[in-house]
Amino acid sequence: MTKIILETGGSVWKTLVKQGDIVAEGDTLFILEVMKMEVPYEAPIAGKVAQLLIGEGDVVEEDQVVAEIDPA
Amino acid sequence: MPPPDQKAGISSHDEALISALPPYRSGDPAGPVDKRQASRANAGMSWQPEIDEIRRRKTLALRQGGEAAIARQHAKGKLSVRERIDALLDDGSFDEIGPGAGVSTRGENGELLNFSPANFVLGFGKINGRRVVVGGEDFTMKGGSPSAAGLRKSIYTEDVALKYRVPLVRLHEGAGGSVGGAGGPSLPSPVFDRARFKSVAQCMAQVPVAAAAMGAVAGLPAGRLVSSHFSVMSKSTAQVLTAGPAVVERAMGEKKTKDELGGAQIHTKNGTVDNGAEEERECLVQIRQFLTYMPDNVWSTAPVSACDDRVDRREDALVDLVPRDRRRAFDMRKGLELILDQGSFFEMGKGYGRSQITGLARLNGQPVGIWANDGRHLAGSMTADGAHKARRFMELCETFTLPIISFVDEPGFMIGSKAEKEATIRHGSTAVLTAALTTVPWASVMVRRSFGVAQAAHYGPDSLVLAWPSAESGPLPVEGGVAIAFRREIAAAPDPDAKRRELEEMLAARQSPFPRAEALSVHDLIDPRDTRQMLCRWIDRVQPLLPALTGPTGFSVRP
Numbered sequence: 001m002t003k004i005i006l007e008t009g010g011s012v013w014k015t016l017v018k019q020g021d022i023v024a025e026g027d028t029l030f031i032l033e034v035m036k037m038e039v040p041y042e043a044p045i046a047g048k049v050a051q052l053l054i055g056e057g058d059v060v061e062e063d064q065v066v067a068e069i070d071p072a
Numbered sequence: 073m074p075p076p077d078q079k080a081g082i083s084s085h086d087e088a089l090i091s092a093l094p095p096y097r098s099g100d101p102a103g104p105v106d107k108r109q110a111s112r113a114n115a116g117m118s119w120q121p122e123i124d125e126i127r128r129r130k131t132l133a134l135r136q137g138g139e140a141a142i143a144r145q146h147a148k149g150k151l152s153v154r155e156r157i158d159a160l161l162d163d164g165s166f167d168e169i170g171p172g173a174g175v176s177t178r179g180e181n182g183e184l185l186n187f188s189p190a191n192f193v194l195g196f197g198k199i200n201g202r203r204v205v206v207g208g209e210d211f212t213m214k215g216g217s218p219s220a221a222g223l224r225k226s227i228y229t230e231d232v233a234l235k236y237r238v239p240l241v242r243l244h245e246g247a248g249g250s251v252g253g254a255g256g257p258s259l260p261s262p263v264f265d266r267a268r269f270k271s272v273a274q275c276m277a278q279v280p281v282a283a284a285a286m287g288a289v290a291g292l293p294a295g296r297l298v299s300s301h302f303s304v305m306s307k308s309t310a311q312v313l314t315a316g317p318a319v320v321e322r323a324m325g326e327k328k329t330k331d332e333l334g335g336a337q338i339h340t341k342n343g344t345v346d347n348g349a350e351e352e353r354e355c356l357v358q359i360r361q362f363l364t365y366m367p368d369n370v371w372s373t374a375p376v377s378a379c380d381d382r383v384d385r386r387e388d389a390l391v392d393l394v395p396r397d398r399r400r401a402f403d404m405r406k407g408l409e410l411i412l413d414q415g416s417f418f419e420m421g422k423g424y425g426r427s428q429i430t431g432l433a434r435l436n437g438q439p440v441g442i443w444a445n446d447g448r449h450l451a452g453s454m455t456a457d458g459a460h461k462a463r464r465f466m467e468l469c470e471t472f473t474l475p476i477i478s479f480v481d482e483p484g485f486m487i488g489s490k491a492e493k494e495a496t497i498r499h500g501s502t503a504v505l506t507a508a509l510t511t512v513p514w515a516s517v518m519v520r521r522s523f524g525v526a527q528a529a530h531y532g533p534d535s536l537v538l539a540w541p542s543a544e545s546g547p548l549p550v551e552g553g554v555a556i557a558f559r560r561e562i563a564a565a566p567d568p569d570a571k572r573r574e575l576e577e578m579l580a581a582r583q584s585p586f587p588r589a590e591a592l593s594v595h596d597l598i599d600p601r602d603t604r605q606m607l608c609r610w611i612d613r614v615q616p617l618l619p620a621l622t623g624p625t626g627f628s629v630r631p
Binding site: 008034039 | 397400401426449551
């Protein structure tokens with residue numbers, strides 16, 4: 001299980017995966033908006049999205065755990 | 073069998089006398105020295121008894137606070153100060169200063185009963201074959217709070233580094249002074265005593281200083297920890313405290329644990345320490361690595377390593393590192409890894425001022441300072457803490473004559489009410505003026521945005537300026553500028569949003585790097601894949617200039 005932890009606060013602009021999706025390493029999972037910049041978060045490993053704890057428009061904070069990926 | 077007078081310089085006369093003495097109880101080196109035995113030896117004109125006592129004192133000194141205290145240290149996942157020093161230094165290179173300092177107790181007949189060493193260990197040693205001075209509090213005795221001799225050794229640490237002009241490493245664990253004082257009743261220090269912190273400040277201007285927090289570090293040791301060019305704390309065992317929980321509770325009524333007050337989660341994010349490490353040994357690894365980029369002192373240049381990474385290596389991944397979509401952030405660190413000597417980037421201060429990236433690296437083996445923006449954090453804008461971090465970093469490079477390379481993606485000073493409250497413009501301007509006052513060679517790579525007053529901090533005097541095709545620059549980003557300069561025109565348009573976007577697109581085109589190249593506003597507009605080789609060629613040109621730039625700087629690094 002790999003946790004996706006936010007490096008910065010902001011708002012969730014777009015989610016590109018949903019719970020249960022299979023992702024490859026490097027696939028974009030979601031995009032935050034921080035100071036008018038879009039900050040994409042990529043899958044660090046290939047696997048299944050076990051948890052996605054955020055939705056579009058959510059306000060998020062630094063160090064928040066927002067997703068978990070089960071290794072393939 | 074050799075004649076007796078050839079044995080270790082002992083004459084046959086001495087040998088005869090010694091052999092007449094009762095046997096020395098060598099099985100118990102820490103045992104009391106027998107006064108009668110000493111007097112017999114004195115009668116024989118030999119110093120053997122004193123020599124034996126010296127040996128016993130040294131054996132006792134190595135016991136530090138005793139087996140139980142060392143076991144408690146180990147049980148908490150910590151090493152003793154001597155184990156730390158051994159782990160830090162090249163094998164067998166520790167050359168101790170003042171191992172005999174401490175307090176002895178004697179019995180009725182003057183025999184040595186015990187010897188308690190100073191609770192600060194100090195000496196020379198080598199790291200990767202290069203000489204350093206290393207010192208640290210001994211937490212197994214008085215919790216590292218200085219004993220009289222311990223305080224003397226601790227104060228002497230900086231003097232030794234200054235005298236021999238070698239890097240200083242301090243391994244801290246301990247509290248500061250105690251209201252009970254360091255020893256028995258004594259006079260307060262005289263008015264003509266030298267300024268206690270002068271040598272600490274001088275070290276910052278003359279030799280590289282690296283420090284680690286290994287356990288709880290409070291008061292004076294905490295002040296010395298941060299009076300360094302590189303500091304690291306163990307996340308699992310260290311806390312850094314201006315004052316510990318008991319003092320805080322008494323004074324403020326605030327009830328907090330050591331970790332809540334000063335754990336790594338606090339101090340790696342506020343700039344108190346530069347880096348966090350998982351545990352003690354990683355602190356030592358980081359210090360060893362930091363020193364590989366450093367010269368011995370400000371009068372010399374940093375050692376150039378052999379480099380097996382080709383200077384003309386071109387990485388295709390650099391072509392699309394910066395997205396064409398101007399709003400899309402990218403991973404600047406990925407770019408740094410592709411350009412710099414492989415595996416050479418050593419980041420410092422990653423946890424705070426996070427819109428700015430600072431660290432040391434090598435280009436064709438030459439140590440360099442790297443400063444870049446991280447657009448993933450607050451769009452890469454210069455915040456008050458980011459400016460503080462950048463200012464300290466530039467001062468480090470200037471002090472130790474390291475060329476600075478900046479990778480620019482600077483949208484400007486951070487704005488808004490929080491930024492105003494943090495005095496961003498003052499801290500930011502300090503960074504800008506610091507850059508203007510540096511004398512070391514600079515190269516600036518315009519990776520993407522370069523705007524406002526803040527951008528000036530990313531270009532030293534006479535920077536080599538290389539621009540990528542993705543570079544955009546001007547007084548301020550079009551998004552902000554258009555809204556102000558064309559306010560009436562936008563408001564009057566049938567579709568104000570569309571008008572604003574149209575104006576933004578038009579003006580963004582004017583911020584392109586091509587006209588800048590035509591005007592020789594940049595030295596060259598380049599294929600991002602050529603960045604490494606162009607920077608390596610620049611290093612080759614500036615290397616011969618470095619020796620003449622050594623020596624004390626006009627300004628020194630401040631904590």
